[in-house]
Amino acid sequence: MDTTLLSATLAAIRPLDGAAMAAARSLQDRLTKPAGSLGVLEELSVRLAGLAGACPPPVPQPATVAVFAGDHGVHAQGVTPWPQEVTAQMVANFLDGGAVINAFARQTGASLTVVDVGVATPLKPVRGLVAKNVRRGTRDFTVEPALTRAEAVAAVEVGIGVAGDLVDRGENLLVTGDMGIANTTPAAALIAAFTGADPAEATGRGTGVDDDTYAHKTSVVRAGLDLHRPDPADPLGVLAAVGGLEHAALTGLILGAAAARVPVLLDGVIAVSAALVAAALAPDAIGAMIAGHRSVEPGASAGLRHLGLEPLLDLGLRLGEGTGAMLAVPIVAGAVRVLHDVATFDSAGVSEK
Ligand SMILES: O=C(O)c1ccc[n+]([C@@H]2O[C@H](COP(=O)([O-])O)[C@@H](O)[C@H]2O)c1
Numbered sequence: 001m002d003t004t005l006l007s008a009t010l011a012a013i014r015p016l017d018g019a020a021m022a023a024a025r026s027l028q029d030r031l032t033k034p035a036g037s038l039g040v041l042e043e044l045s046v047r048l049a050g051l052a053g054a055c056p057p058p059v060p061q062p063a064t065v066a067v068f069a070g071d072h073g074v075h076a077q078g079v080t081p082w083p084q085e086v087t088a089q090m091v092a093n094f095l096d097g098g099a100v101i102n103a104f105a106r107q108t109g110a111s112l113t114v115v116d117v118g119v120a121t122p123l124k125p126v127r128g129l130v131a132k133n134v135r136r137g138t139r140d141f142t143v144e145p146a147l148t149r150a151e152a153v154a155a156v157e158v159g160i161g162v163a164g165d166l167v168d169r170g171e172n173l174l175v176t177g178d179m180g181i182a183n184t185t186p187a188a189a190l191i192a193a194f195t196g197a198d199p200a201e202a203t204g205r206g207t208g209v210d211d212d213t214y215a216h217k218t219s220v221v222r223a224g225l226d227l228h229r230p231d232p233a234d235p236l237g238v239l240a241a242v243g244g245l246e247h248a249a250l251t252g253l254i255l256g257a258a259a260a261r262v263p264v265l266l267d268g269v270i271a272v273s274a275a276l277v278a279a280a281l282a283p284d285a286i287g288a289m290i291a292g293h294r295s296v297e298p299g300a301s302a303g304l305r306h307l308g309l310e311p312l313l314d315l316g317l318r319l320g321e322g323t324g325a326m327l328a329v330p331i332v333a334g335a336v337r338v339l340h341d342v343a344t345f346d347s348a349g350v351s352e353k
């Protein structure tokens with residue numbers, strides 16, 4: 001199994017730069033505003049200075065969302081009311097510009113990249129689709145491992161490759177997006193495996209399942225964990241056992257961003273589960289992660305707590321596609337722009353208290 005790209009990416013991930021962070025903290029205290037009055041945005045600007053290794057860090061724009069699409073063998077267990085072909089149909093909708101993420105990206109001035117990393121239905125090679133299908137959907141994790149280790153690594157490397165291409169073309173803020181009917185089930189299994197949360201705490205209602213389906217979905221997550229007993233000290237083993245191809249690719253996108261020292265905005269529960277895999281592989285990758293919003297899915301909150309991340313928005317969203325994270329883009333850019341544009345007490349001749 002060739003893991004050259006993954007190994008090189010993990011080796012490139014380094015801690016935040018303490019000197020740049022100290023400079024940003026000191027600058028924040030000299031700007032014409034009461035100290036601390038920008039709340040969590042101040043610490044966010046400090047962290048982004050540490051990531052860039054410069055104060056002020058570059059304003060994180062332009063932004064782009066990468067939507068990774070995949071299907072799931074565990075769909076056969078009846079964990080979602082939606083038919084599997086909706087994944088492929090929504091990919092076509094993204095490419096036509098008709099989904100919610102297209103509207104939010106347009107509003108934000110961000111671009112969108114759509115990647116087939118594991119859709120079950122064969123997709124026509126249309127303009128704009130990044131065709132990187134590793135496998136036409138995962139296997140059912142209640143029966144066997146969802147992926148081989150080689151397939152999991154291949155999908156992670158798809159994400160690393162996409163991150164590299166986006167950074168090379170000048171994108172300075174990456175946004176995670178996902179599409180995959182049934183993908184909240186593997187997300188819950190990953191979150192339970194890495195945080196130690198019980199499947200009942202990690203599992204949510206996804207697109208909106210009734211009480212009976214919800215109870216069944218929780219038992220499916222539990223069955224997968226009981227069958228594979230995934231070891232969080234072996235992150236790729238966990239990903240292969242109970243993960244998904246879009247989860248794996250998002251792990252790669254996050255690792256690729258961290259290696260390039262470009263911030264990555266996490267969307268909902270699927271991105272959070274992928275972030276747990278990334279953090280288990282390279283703890284310093286957390287420095288590049290920004291939690292865009294708090295998804296309704298309970299596993300998202302459990303995962304964010306484990307990562308030590310506070311989400312910027314809490315709007316009751318549970319759509320995916322990158323929508324919640326996309327709404328947070330102007331907040332992240334604004335937090336950094338303050339360090340560039342705002343006068344200091346000294347330079348503006350404003351009296352201090
Ligand atoms: O982002 C989230 O937290 C989120 C929460 C619930 C559902 N989703 C989206 O809904 C789909 C999965 O839902 P489900 O019920 O089929 O597992 C998938 O396409 C996700 O993008 C996403």
Ligand SMILES: Cc1cc2nc[nH]c2cc1C
Binds near residue numbers: 207321
């Ligand atoms: C229509 C639809 C759109 C979605 N976008 C992300 N997940 C989705 C799930 C469904 C069912």
